[in-house]
Amino acid sequence: MAQDNSYPQGVIKNIRHEGRLVVLELAGEIDMKCSADLKSKIKELFSNKPPVLIVNMTNVSFMDSSGLATLVGALKWCRENDCELKLVGLVERVKSIFEICRLDSVFDIYESEAEALS
């Protein structure tokens, strides 16, 4: 398993490559301040056309519509490029934003990475 630990700052905590599968670990608060960087990093990850992208949000304590827009953009790319996007570990506060915007049934959301991979 390859690990990229070069993202100690911002919301990107870690990026793991497990074969062609990519796990993007996020942490902290996702708002307008960091959503552009996040969008850029996800776009970079897509350049290798991974078949599965898991976004682990266990340690994301807050997300606003800017973060949501980034994930919706990622979902659109995945749908157009035969990639599965799986969101993992949403805390209630973050999950509620998906529910408010009726996106909880649009995304594949899992409790854990193990569940997402099973």
Add this chain to the structure above:
Amino acid sequence: MKEPESPTNAQIELRICAEPDYLSVARAVVRQTAQIFGLEEDKAESVALGVVEALTNVIRHSYGGPCDKPIIIMLNKTDFSNKNKPALEIVIRDFGKQVDPESIKGRDLDDIKPGGVGVHIIHSVMDEIEFTPADDCGMQLRLVKYISSKVKQK
């Protein structure tokens, strides 16, 4: 741009530059104030989310992007909301573009695409929401969240 004279009697008033760096500051102040005024923790967090959405819209649309222009956030505990209930009233004042309040709408949620849900989130988390063009320039957004009588109020 005419500078605000700070004429309010707001119990708490916060002035930030229209920079994303300060969204987390505003969020913390609103969340803490909401709790002091008697809102439960989860409702205080929701109100803070609504304010962040409103501020993001100001930065993005009223000012056309991050800049050093001001946004003023005024917080009051009031008994004079439309329903005559104790409430947290938040007024957000900017000095950017004026728009027709009728034109400020979220997109259709069935149309899945990035962006356009901030106003929808604000409507979802607040009890009253009112956009008005300010007298001289910019917009004023009044947000109200009722305070449940079940929670002990300070």
